[in-house]
Amino acid sequence: MEEGDRHWDLRGEGSQDSHPDSKEIDEAIAVYRQALAMTPDSLAVRWRLMRAIFFKGEYGTDDNERKKTIFDDGKAIGEEALRLIRKEASRRTGKSMDKAGPVDLGPVMSDSPDVVATFLWSSANWGEWAIAYGKFQAVRQGAATKIRDLAMAGSRMDPNYNEGGGYRILGRLYHQTPYVPFITGWASTKEAVVFLRRACEIGPHNFLNRLYLAEALWDLGRDSRKEAREVAEALIRDTPRPEFLIEDRWAREKAQKLIEATEKKN
Template sequence: MRPIPTLLLFLTLPLPLAAQTDPIAAGDAAWARRAEGHQGARAVPGPIDEAVAAYERAVKEQPDRLEGAWKLLRALHYKGEFTTDSNDAKQKTFARGKEVAEAGIDRLARRTAGSRQKLDALTPAQAAKAVAAVPEATPLFLWSAVHWGLWGDVFGRLAAARQGVGDKVRRYAEMVIALDERYGDAAGHRVLGRLHTLAPKVPFVTGWVDRDKAVSSSPKPCSNTSRPRRRRRATSCAA
């Protein structure tokens, strides 16, 4: 019997096995199962832990592939919000998210503006133009804003003020709005509105907080933002 050529054998592999060679594909497969076995708003950790591990591998093995970074942030958000009530566990998860966010934005900045310092020197509108050609930029800034905000929630207001959480969330949300204000059901507007609603107004620190903007930053009526709000469940996390 003639041996099967190696290339032919590879091409006949089932898709799930072939996908295992790509950590992002493996993460996506686990992400699709994230709500299996959930009870209301509580998800079992197994599937999302698989997704996190796969995306962590993608970030390590393919650091310039920013898809891995933003999908890891999305998975870490789900893990911290839907699988535990432990503040220690949330702190660990969202601290990791903050690290991934900044590392991803550093890489994006070097690719588009030459350095992080140069990108940060631009206004949100100018920075959005600089990164607009990179499709991963919008979800990366969105999930970075989310993780900075959640980090501030679990570590407390004093730590948040020292780390400049409000400034980070505001800039990243404004970047998302400048890139695509309708992205994620107007998520940039919603993050910014929540920030102006909840952030303490501290002189010389968060003097930019404007309660009126909490209303003006609400999603504008448009085709993909007018769906009614539903009670959040483990099955309804952002896709």
């Protein structure tokens, strides 16, 4: 697993702008797969593999069919991880939790940081899977509720994980999820802003927290658009962090596109 982590830490090597060289992330995925084959019940290996798969699908390709294949894989690994968590929760409680959702499993597994990471990287892969296959189709298959429950459970267990990662995913979900009667009536840009402000309080220097807040503020309405521009402009002026080089460059590019779009509408 340590070798996989080493390749993960080098994922920005040889990159061009926000486009990574695939060498290091492919090596990380290969090593994590080998580790998983030897220790199939390890959540620590599973969430690291899901994290690497997410990175490859989100930043490593612009081809949507390729994204579908990548996130199909990440989603499946997360579903198997959920089965393992249910099995351990059943052992701890002495009763079957084979059908329990993440929110119910969280309190039982509250002492496990690997469960937090598993929930959040699973929700991230589900989220990108939904985008690749189409938001409305994904909503009808229950993806939005799945993402919400995983991220909610993770944020309750450890709100600080990944610089407010649970709140970041919830904010993005509430903002991007289309309204479908009786299925996603909970989705709301106003609630999205609340979640994303929490994420920014926890991780004020996180580029994705600020990007998603700026985008949600812009869509919230005219009264919040001045703040949206200010958040995006501050993000563009900021320097990408070496340990998140690809992610931060990507966020800056998106923030620049938001500013350009706002200028066209003004």
